Amino acid sequence: xxxxxxxxxxAMSVAAMLAGCASTPPQATVQVFTNQPQLPAGSTYRxxxxxxxxxxxxxxxxxxxxxxxxxxAGLRRDDTSPRLSVQVTAxxxxxxxxxxxxxxxxxxxxxGGSWGGSGVGVGIGLGFPIGGTGVRxxxxxxxxxxxxxxxxVVFQSRASxxxxxxxxxxxxxxxxxxxxxxxxxRQLPLGNTAxxxx
Numbered sequence: 001x002x003x004x005x006x007x008x009x010x011a012m013s014v015a016a017m018l019a020g021c022a023s024t025p026p027q028a029t030v031q032v033f034t035n036q037p038q039l040p041a042g043s044t045y046r047x048x049x050x051x052x053x054x055x056x057x058x059x060x061x062x063x064x065x066x067x068x069x070x071x072x073a074g075l076r077r078d079d080t081s082p083r084l085s086v087q088v089t090a091x092x093x094x095x096x097x098x099x100x101x102x103x104x105x106x107x108x109x110x111x112g113g114s115w116g117g118s119g120v121g122v123g124i125g126l127g128f129p130i131g132g133t134g135v136r137x138x139x140x141x142x143x144x145x146x147x148x149x150x151x152x153v154v155f156q157s158r159a160s161x162x163x164x165x166x167x168x169x170x171x172x173x174x175x176x177x178x179x180x181x182x183x184x185x186r187q188l189p190l191g192n193t194a195x196x197x198x
Contacts, residue, residue: 025191026164026189027161027188028160028170028187028190029185029186030173030185030188031158031159031184032156032157032181032183033156036183037145039075039179041074043084045076045085046077046078046079046086047066047077047087047088048085048087048146058167062141062167062168063086065168065171065172066171066175069172069178070175083147083149086145087143089141090167090170090171092139092163093140139162139165139170140158140159141158141170142158143155143156143174155179157175159174161173170190173190176188
């Protein structure tokens with residue numbers, strides 16, 4: 001095998017490895033359960049907490065982020081005379097993620113090289129899962145806006161993603177396009193969501 005062919009084979013191997021390492025940007029699954037709410041401009045709200053949220057770390061930060069996102073939609077926080085209540089909940093779930101060791105696989109390798117001579121090698125590897133079910137962590141943020149006079153829910157949304165995604169990022173996804181978010185389930189890219197939702 002000539003030096004040029006070895007370099008070419010090496011370059012192709014490196015390119016194949018890099019292509020395998022490429023990943024898609026993180027996404028959130030967002031579910032909106034209500035139709036587009038009819039909110040008068042300048043509607044006021046207050047935050048409402050469940051007893052389980054009283055001492056939860058990060059709840060103040062999550063509500064502050066909700067304040068900024070709701071202000072962008074024209075709502076105004078007013079704890080003394082609100083028309084709406086806003087409840088923001090962050091949680092982590094453990095969900096089944098398929099086989100613990102992956103699907104069966106077959107690998108094929110070809111190599112060449114020499115040190116004082118020439119040689120070519122071919123190898124085949126087989127991989128079989130041992131069994132069991134893999135469990136992965138999932139982060140979730142729920143948002144609910146309720147009319148305080150009637151008690152009716154006027155907006156409900158949920159965003160979930162992998163455990164490495166912050167609750168504030170998922171909150172931004174849950175309120176993306178609010179109050180005109182379409183009902184139903186959709187996949188939204190995460191990352192620079194602030195500029196994408198304006």
